[in-house]
Amino acid sequence: MWLTFPKRSVIPGFRLTMAYTLVYLSLIVLIPLAALMLRSFTSSWTEVWQKISEPRVVASYKVTILCSLVAATINLVFGFIVAWTLTRYQFWGRKFVDAIVDLPFALPTAVSGIALTAIYAKNGWIGSLLEPLGVQVAFTQLGIIVALTFIGIPFVVRTLQPALEELEIDLEEAAASLGANRWQTFVRVILPAILPSMITGFALSFARALGEYGSVVFISGNMPMKTEITSLLIITKLEQYDFVGASAIATTMLLMSFVLLLIINLVQWHAGRVLRGA
């Protein structure tokens, strides 16, 4: 019924495109995801609860969420600096740097995982430098964080860039004319203005990190209770023909991601409404 909602708008094509969107979305995304959820409900609630709350599973949530949070935070800080320098400063190689930011999108995650492991293992280019300092990256949570940081970079940079580009210079000039110094201008004027984008970038990179598998398994060491991520546990369950367990854990992660994404969209929508007065 709500398909007909935009009542007699002159712009044509709502029914067609909406119907197509919904059908395609259902076929590709919704029905398969429903299959996943229903599969986890083929057993009783208590059993499902038990499966998703085993100590080892819980430990994997902790590792996954903690590392994802740290990685997203690193990305937030450094991604901001990268986006800032890319939009504000002229320097040699800027175009190249700008182009390369999308690399993690395109590189197969397994290749990234192997490459990162090669660099950060104790006989690797960087690992060997860190070894004398007693810092071990590969096969620790640090390694997971490195991999998750790698795959999250483009999300933060690419959401912040347009926001920084659209920042009106007027605002900064206004702050300067009111006597604010650079730092005050940054904290009080620029930061709040790009906050919604920062939240979005952070959340996107966080959400992506939650589900990441390919690049992590090589570098994480996969130690149960310590460096085992949830995606790996799903695979483990599958290896044991435990479809219900795998589906239950996958569903849990899926719901987390969905809620996270919904929050992002609402934040953006809300910020847009309030600030633009739409």
Added chain:
Amino acid sequence: MSSLALGKKIPDRLNEPLWVRAILIAITLSFLTLMLLMPLGVVFWEAFSRGISAYFKSFQDPAAWSAIKLTLVATGIAVPLNLVFGLAAAWAIAKFDFPGKSILVTLIDLPFAVSPVVSGLIYVLVFGMQGWFGETLDAWGIKVIFAVPGIVLATVFVTFPFVARELIPLMQEQGTDEEQAALVLGASGWQTFWYVTLPNIRWALVYGVILASARAMGEFGAVSVVSGHIRGKTNTLPLHIEVLYNEFNVVAAFAAASLLTLLALVTLVIKSVVEWRLARERSEILKPSAAEGA
């Protein structure tokens, strides 16, 4: 209105002191070197570790060629499908108001955040022999999982949001003024879309397609779950890389990886060009009257 072009002009007086700029640029360069350039370097380093001839020899394997072909086929089907979807979804979402828009947009975004493993798993659950439609499809002699359609499906899933996500904000920003103008001038719905809407979003479209293609070619986890790993038949390039790596054939593995990386770099270059044109076009639009003439 500020220009959208990179490196916008900031009055000198408002810029950070030189040393702050230098530090920030240094941080940017070292961070990206550590995180992006070094992995890239490792790929090529390993690929050429036994010389150039070893590098090129690794492409003589027919399995490599079939993997490249399959990757291109999967990308070639998945990306156009998502392109059409992206256009339809962006049209419905950007040009109309309806309740539940936020949820719809979130659902479109969802594949971004779904673990690739899960992305593959869900199709197994639907089309596998133990799944919903597996038996039925098998009775009809249709194979989805462990065959090309499954690989295409998984690729479609992981690249699902890319085009739509590029288009929706742009089309929202552009509003419906031009479409209305076209309709008033007597254009049909298709004419309006074809002559007015499409040219306005073409660069964003190209950008979305490039990102989707890059991701489609590089996808590993999801495809791995539904592929069946039949050498020469259902291995995509990333899967083939895994096979080679597991065969201790490091040079060939990284040679194939370097090929993907090169493809990625080429698309990134194209993307930069596209982006540059996009920015130029936008800044032209945003520019107030060029000159008060006549």
Added chain:
Amino acid sequence: AALWSLTLAGCGSSTGETSGQAAGDQKPAVTLLNVSYDPTREFYDDFNASFSAYWLEKHGQAVTIDQSHGGSGKQARAVIEGLEADVVTLALAYDIDALAKQGQLIEADWQSNLPHDSAPYTSTIVFLVRKGNPKQIKDWSDLVKGDLQIITPNPKTSGGARWNYLAAWGYVLKQELGDLKKLSDPKAAEEVKAAHAKARLFVAKIFKRVPVLDSGARGATNTFVQRGLGDVLLAWENEAFLAVKELGPDQFEIVVPSVSILAQPPVTVVSKYAEKHGTQEIAAAYLQHLYSPNGQQLAAKHFYRPALKELISEAERKQFADVELFSIKEAFETWEKAQKEHFDDGGVFDQLYQPQ
């Protein structure tokens, strides 16, 4: 139209399709799909070629064998979910049992269809150490000395790792009980219990020394070889040989312990799919060929211990060190039992990682 035909081609890429290209006179060419596990790649590459030649010569029919490799459990699951393998050649009987149990694809008594419990070749678990054996590792007991680090994959995800685990466990049982027959002797129950307790302690000690649990055997090998992590790698004998050959005879050497497990990677025809493809006969012949002199020699060439030792040359026999081997049946009764007790969720392995 081009897209559509590609998709169709994809649909039809299942095994057993007869293609129009008739080799010989009347018999149409045939394709078999052999779904195998990771470390058999090199072996089956050779074997398939040999079988094709053999079949063409004998029956005038061209046969192509498609190969699929991956983790053993994952492969079994794929077959259950519809990967239409004509034959499977996996790392453990437990995974093939799953084809019967989960997928009703084969008979429950499949293992008796072929000689030697359907295992045409065997292997065992050995130690791969760095050149010169700097830590002086000779036998299992040396593994838990000093600050040694051990590399082995995760038994929950890797079939190979389960063999490692069970080998260590069985070693202790053997040490404690002398004769594994005592395990089924009700009178020795006390003694057996104590032995199991010791074994558990030993295995726990081993896994305490594992810094990285890769998800597959090849991953572990890479960790040890490429990343330089750990002092010893627990590996299949054939894997260890291959690693030395491929990655550096000058860097690694193999240590064979006094006692180890008899690893029997079994093979079988997936009758349901073979029937569907009409390939029962040729699939069966394919597996039979593994027991032929040619098959056994190829297995030996790829460092698998042939089930029929008499079929290989003295020189080939020599490369396999003598070692006292015990089988799953002797030490753990059945794979199912071992799996349930040790590797299922909440099993012994999980308990080792339970926070105290």
Added chain:
Amino acid sequence: MSIYLRNISKTFGTYSALRDVDLAIPSGKLTALLGPSGSGKTTLLRIIAGLETPDERTASGQTPKILFSEEDVQSRSVGERRVGFVFQHYALFRHMSVYENIAFGLRVKPRAERHTSTEIHHRVTRLLKLIQLEGFGSRLPSQLSGGQRQRVALARALAIEPKVLLLDEPFGALDAKVRKGLREWLRQLHSEIHLTSVLVTHDQEEALEVADQVVVMNQARIEQVGTPTEVFQHPASEFVMEFLGNVNVFQARLSSGQTKLGELTIDVPQYPHVQPRMANLYVRPHELEIARISNGKASLSAQVSRVNAAGAVARVGLRSGDGHDILVDLTPQKFQELNLLPGETVFVSPKKVRVFVPDYQI
């Protein structure tokens, strides 16, 4: 072609953008829809164009009618109504050249009706000449100034030879100076082609100067319809009075058809009621006279607070004894004669007073 609208209402959700509007738009004339922001001008224009549909029923249950000449066009789509629509922000097709923009409406015609390309070329060339942008055909809209863009938008609308031309604040986004020039130009264009035109604006000066008929709107309703002179000289309501130009407002007691402004007694025969009530007295700045000495006529005394002789009209700001600000417009001539200086005391008397009694509120 004349346009008749009857019983037009439009609600967005619960918000009434138009309430029960009836309007006749005479053929060949330029009608201006004038009113404050949000009064429903754009909505009404869009309903005429077919970009919006009126409510199926007004609050009082009437069905709407939209007639072009005699014909009901409600079932006609936007494209079929053959109206030229000029959007406030031009809505030019950014990726098409000026030439292509103008030709668009001709190119998308159904094959049967489509002109040959030479015909199209002739027509576009003629239009480019009309809007005085002959050399600019190959430019992109982004390479034009605001005023030029607006003229292209106009040419584009005219290209399909519309029966009606609808303009939504066509000069809203332009500079004061450019706006004036374009206004003049539009006036002239209209006198040449005599197309039934409707112009939306909230600038009263623009409406009064350009239009043959002015429709004053307020809060979703029409307040008054008339020629510019009519609505300016005889405003039907306080709203119209205030909206059309500057006013001085005085409050006074009214009874028995008479009221007093200062000493001055004013007859208001249309309010013959005996009970006194408060009335608002409106005097436009140019309808006040200033004298140095009380001229015997009843007048108010006030102090000159500000003078400004720059411009075609000299402005004098006065402050009356009770702190009321009074604005007086003088001709430069008169201003020179008086030679007023801030601080002086002068006497003002109105030449014309309009009296409105606010509606009772129960």
Added chain:
Amino acid sequence: MSIYLRNISKTFGTYSALRDVDLAIPSGKLTALLGPSGSGKTTLLRIIAGLETPDERTASGQTPKILFSEEDVQSRSVGERRVGFVFQHYALFRHMSVYENIAFGLRVKPRAERHTSTEIHHRVTRLLKLIQLEGFGSRLPSQLSGGQRQRVALARALAIEPKVLLLDEPFGALDAKVRKGLREWLRQLHSEIHLTSVLVTHDQEEALEVADQVVVMNQARIEQVGTPTEVFQHPASEFVMEFLGNVNVFQARLSSGQTKLGELTIDVPQYPHVQPRMANLYVRPHELEIARISNGKASLSAQVSRVNAAGAVARVGLRSGDGHDILVDLTPQKFQELNLLPGETVFVSPKKVRVFVPDYQI
């Protein structure tokens, strides 16, 4: 505080936005920078504020000087100059409430100079009252109308008690109606607080009405500086004449200090040259007189083409015999007396003519 500018040039790349500008801005007065788009107004204002630096040397090698009172402020940063700057598009901080926007400048002061929060509260409350937005402190800018936003921007600029107030087209983005109201309000505000103010505008009406001193700019240079009356009544150049209000331009031959407009002979003692040259004769619409019959005075005959009596001034469009359009503004009174109808023939005579001889081009 007065401002002196000397030798100010500004080039962007190769483009000269300002060329050798000298200007004195008197203390406590409102100065308007008036000129067409691109003439350099904004650039000049930004240089005063310190948002832009002038070229270190003008084309003729002079070094620039910017004095606030007697003090050279060139080494001072924007913040240190204590100027209030009001931006065309408000540049309000979107995420801050109105209150916080106004308080911003006080909150970012160095700790030593910072006021207590009660002081800040008092100050902001006072400003909110000044801009008549007492109840609006907690709103976000997006919840205000354009006019209200602009007033907040003003209050924000005033909060730091600037010594100079700089406004860059503060009303450019607003409706005609709102703009007028705000202009009035600004005038009043300025007469209350008497702050040295500089207002940029390209609306000549605005400049003439609001400012104490008008600076007319054109093509990177200053054309004229003077009071509104001075620049309007005695324009220094054709450009100023044309830019400030409507004009009728006639071309005529000038020789020996005399020229003729129709039959009318005009003395131009400032051009006593004997060789004849072409001159432009400018007459403002309100400086033309219309008569029904030739009044003996030398005059032009013309036909009435258009009349418009709506508004404070009645406009009459005439067409002279040689096809020249002439615009005449009449008082409504005069217009009523004449009762002109389109098509009638009338006689016009100028009351005042300004003559400019275009520069020779070699």
